Amino acid sequence: MSQAAEGRPGTKARNRRVAGADPEKRRQILDGAQAIFHAQGFDAASMNEIAAAAGVSKGTLYVYFEDKEHLFVALIEREREKHRQHMDDALAEHPDLSQALAGFGVNLVRLLTDPFSLSAHRIVLGVAERMPDLGRAFFERGPLLGGQRLAAFLNDRISAGDVAIEDTTLAAGQFIDLCQSTLLRPRLFNAERRPPTDAEITHVVDAAVAMFLARYARPVG
Amino acid sequence: MSQAAEGRPGTKARNRRVAGADPEKRRQILDGAQAIFHAQGFDAASMNEIAAAAGVSKGTLYVYFEDKEHLFVALIEREREKHRQHMDDALAEHPDLSQALAGFGVNLVRLLTDPFSLSAHRIVLGVAERMPDLGRAFFERGPLLGGQRLAAFLNDRISAGDVAIEDTTLAAGQFIDLCQSTLLRPRLFNAERRPPTDAEITHVVDAAVAMFLARYARPVG
């Protein structure tokens, strides 16, 4: 019987029971945690609220996650995962350098100014003093990784003769920061709640590309 | 009324006192609050610890500050005040454009990567969701103001014919972000605890100036 069920597509996938292994319920809990953590921050969020938001009992939270901190870390990991998938291949699309950079920049800004992303940043930064490992992990697998990818892309373009850059790590960081200028900071501080319009994003990213190329583009001819 | 009281004989000598008006004790409390808030973050800091660190009683805290949040806001304001004084005149010192920018940049990076500053940033960002007013105030009187000053400086230089810039607000933001590239973010996330060396700062700021001028410097002609 269970053999038949196993193979059937569309069947609810909870054949084998393992402690805290129902992925559906796990997702449900993370959804509730997301709602509460993002609205309240780490400390102000209570496990009670999270359980209510997730539609499970408090005890169930502890079946799926060791404690509040582990739940929070799992949530952050899930959100980063989404981001990574979103950013992949942003650079490879356009053969033209300025278009590739612009595409990358627009993608990046959209990502970073997304309310969830902003909120996650705020929370991680808020606990970074007490939970340095989380801060480091978030940084290394997020911003640092993004910078490394862009740096690798720039190295390719150096080889291709498109640009002349000595410190590609710095150059990548520069471009990334330029793309966010005037857009990210006010939102991170919650001084501006409205996401940037496409026009605003384009304006800033175009300016970033222009500046970047003014400095690093190899003179043609 | 308080004037009348003043003259009355037999009154205790310290009659003109207003609630929480002893500036020395106020400073003392803020010093204690700084130590605890920076070490623990907003939520994890307890009023008990702060009172102990300040060497006053818990009750006294509430004479000088309405509640924990107001105490925290007052602390942040005091720290911002220090920063402002530090940044003033950084731009006016050098008549030479690139030197003025470099001086501003170095000052800025030193300021932002100072452990206290990093810690204040983290805490404010951590509570920005729940305390948007604090986030906004911190942004407006800090980063935004800094940008506006640099923008004003750039406008002067436009008039002087040194640079050609259309959007000075954006340009100021760009320069500020370029100065921090690769230096601020790892420290904000606590992935790097060591403050940047002078050489590192110079390297990044020089690159920022170079890029900025490559884009905006008016060709001497």
Place this chain on the structure above:
Amino acid sequence: MSQAAEGRPGTKARNRRVAGADPEKRRQILDGAQAIFHAQGFDAASMNEIAAAAGVSKGTLYVYFEDKEHLFVALIEREREKHRQHMDDALAEHPDLSQALAGFGVNLVRLLTDPFSLSAHRIVLGVAERMPDLGRAFFERGPLLGGQRLAAFLNDRISAGDVAIEDTTLAAGQFIDLCQSTLLRPRLFNAERRPPTDAEITHVVDAAVAMFLARYARPVG
């Protein structure tokens, strides 16, 4: 009723089963419960741990035992049963009075200072306030019964003219307590973890016999 069910065809083969009737599994559960209760005490022992130690699921525990308390009582009963079997015939072995008493005493002390026995005592005493029935049952079927047997034995010896005792119940109690002097109490309080050596036991029991006979032995002649 269960007879009718028995004959019905198509019924699952294991129909005569009554709730919690598999004696093997029952033993298995009690073994696990023994390990956990003795190591942790009644309150600190968790049904989870017991289920794990027994190698059954938590639900199964409740098939065999109504609740935690009933499980504990069943465990205590089982352990008492072992003791009873051990003590039986200890008195009948030796025709000589002092040898019979000494044999009984040594047996008794060995039994009472056994780690399991000590632990069971502690737990039962610890819950005796809340569970008076358990305390009473443990006492009546344990220490009281032992005393009664010894008293009966003494009555026989009175008839035989070996001893002269007015209050045999008291005399039996006295002998039992003398045998434990300085040996049981420190172990019950966990102030001494090492079981008494044979020499220690013999020393105390011999002293008990000597004292007992000094008081009650009929002068020969």
Place this chain on the structure above:
Amino acid sequence: MSQAAEGRPGTKARNRRVAGADPEKRRQILDGAQAIFHAQGFDAASMNEIAAAAGVSKGTLYVYFEDKEHLFVALIEREREKHRQHMDDALAEHPDLSQALAGFGVNLVRLLTDPFSLSAHRIVLGVAERMPDLGRAFFERGPLLGGQRLAAFLNDRISAGDVAIEDTTLAAGQFIDLCQSTLLRPRLFNAERRPPTDAEITHVVDAAVAMFLARYARPVG
């Protein structure tokens, strides 16, 4: 004003305030703790109930005692203190050996069969597995100490030529245990709730003295 109050006898003694130092409130809390711990045992007693029984808030409990365990230990210490005072000088009163022993025995039995004492014994034994230090402390400062005092007394009487004893430690233990025979155990197990009558106590203690002297008294001659 406070000067006057200070000197006056009968004034409530709370002049200086120290954290958790109001002895009146401390006593009040211990009284509440006694009521609840003795009725429920250590684990089943809740800090909530204790606070209610003591007529203070839950928080106040933690001003006076670090945690549940420390509160419990303090309670046990207080009760032991009462006992010690009660037992002191019990031996010194009578110059006659058998009267001294009988007085000691009666005192001892009254003490040990007091409901509070029984309850304290039960609780300490109940947690002795998990809190061996408490068990050891209770034993050493209680039963062990009592035995040592009696042993010292017996040594005096050996010197005086009243008794001939080789192992006074054992002899002291024997006498103590004889005094409790048939009286303590049923009450410890809660199988008998009625305290022993004076007649019962005298009966058992007299029998203990008789047995003790039959064994150890030096033949007059």
Place this chain on the structure above:
DNA sequence: GATGAATGAGCCTTCATTCAT
């Protein structure tokens, strides 16, 4: 019958805030 995920009451403890002294 056996399983173990789910429940939710309840536990110990903390802490911002108040208020009698």
Place this chain on the structure above:
DNA sequence: CATGAATGAAGGCTCATTCAT
């Protein structure tokens, strides 16, 4: 005004017990 003992709501977490599978 300064003090710090007292408050009590709320927090994170555990665990005996139930019940759908």
